Amino acid sequence: MGGTRTGMVTVEDVPSKAYRGVEILLLLPIALYALLGVGIILLGFGESEAGLMGAVAAVSAWWVGGLALFFVSWLLTPVVLYLDTMKINEADLEWQPSPVLYAVLGLFFGYLMKLHHIYKRHQFVVDWVERDWWWVFVAAGTVLPTILLALAFSVGTNSGTIVPFLLVGLAILTAVPFPLAIYRDATYVRLNSSGWRPNPGNYLNLAVFFFVLAPVVFPITGGYYLVRRHRAIGTV
Numbered sequence: 300m301g302g303t304r305t306g307m308v309t310v311e312d313v314p315s316k317a318y319r320g321v322e323i324l325l326l327l328p329i330a331l332y333a334l335l336g337v338g339i340i341l342l343g344f345g346e347s348e349a350g351l352m353g354a355v356a357a358v359s360a361w362w363v364g365g366l367a368l369f370f371v372s373w374l375l376t377p378v379v380l381y382l383d384t385m386k387i388n389e390a391d392l393e394w395q396p397s398p399v400l401y402a403v404l405g406l407f408f409g410y411l412m413k414l415h416h417i418y419k420r421h422q423f424v425v426d427w428v429e430r431d432w433w434w435v436f437v438a439a440g441t442v443l444p445t446i447l448l449a450l451a452f453s454v455g456t457n458s459g460t461i462v463p464f465l466l467v468g469l470a471i472l473t474a475v476p477f478p479l480a481i482y483r484d485a486t487y488v489r490l491n492s493s494g495w496r497p498n499p500g501n502y503l504n505l506a507v508f509f510f511v512l513a514p515v516v517f518p519i520t521g522g523y524y525l526v527r528r529h530r531a532i533g534t535v
Contacts, residue, residue, distance in 0.1 A: 440477025441521030
């Protein structure tokens with residue numbers, strides 16, 4: 300089988316559109332939180348009719364979008380898991396998952412199965428990421444949500460200004476890119492590092508599973524990752 304010059308099996312050896320579908324279904328729910336962040340910012344303009352209407356619209360879009368995405372994801376998850384595991388089996392790797400089992404489990408444990416599948420897939424198939432600047436967004440997501448929330452609490456909701464709402468909304472917005480950024484950057488490091496080869500699925504699991512605890516989890520996860528990355532291939 301082909302691969303890179305180091306003999307690694309890559310996505311070029313195991314091409315699969317279904318694999319990209321799994322990634323999209325994992326990351327889209329996180330992207331929806333951007334609507335919540337916008338809604339909170341607009342809530343700060345609650346005294347004006349436009350601000351209140353905008354906040355209601357943004358939060359409503361977050362809820363409705365979340366419900367719609369849940370339904371679509373529930374329908375598509377078994378399909379993409381089945382198709383991607385079929386591709387993996389055709390590639391004759393050491394890992395030979397059962398397409399039927401993954402499809403059935405995906406129907407009942409969709410999000411967990413997608414996280415598990417991404418983790419296992421990266422153990423055996425290395426993805427391609429050409430850009431090396433994803434770590435900048437990792438660094439931003441590591442510190443900004445925590446700092447912004449701390450500032451919001453220090454100002455307090457009784458300040459009578461938009462500032463607390465603006466800070467909380469920005470905290471959410473700066474946290475949203477973190478899961479994608481650390482996933483893509485870990486993929487880049489895994490491909491290019493001769494020493495440390497992190498599993499991107501592991502970092503994606505941590506980032507999406509504990510997203511609501513971002514102010515606590517992201518500084519720990521991101522800080523550890525950035526230190527290891529700097530030691531492995533540098534950051535500038």
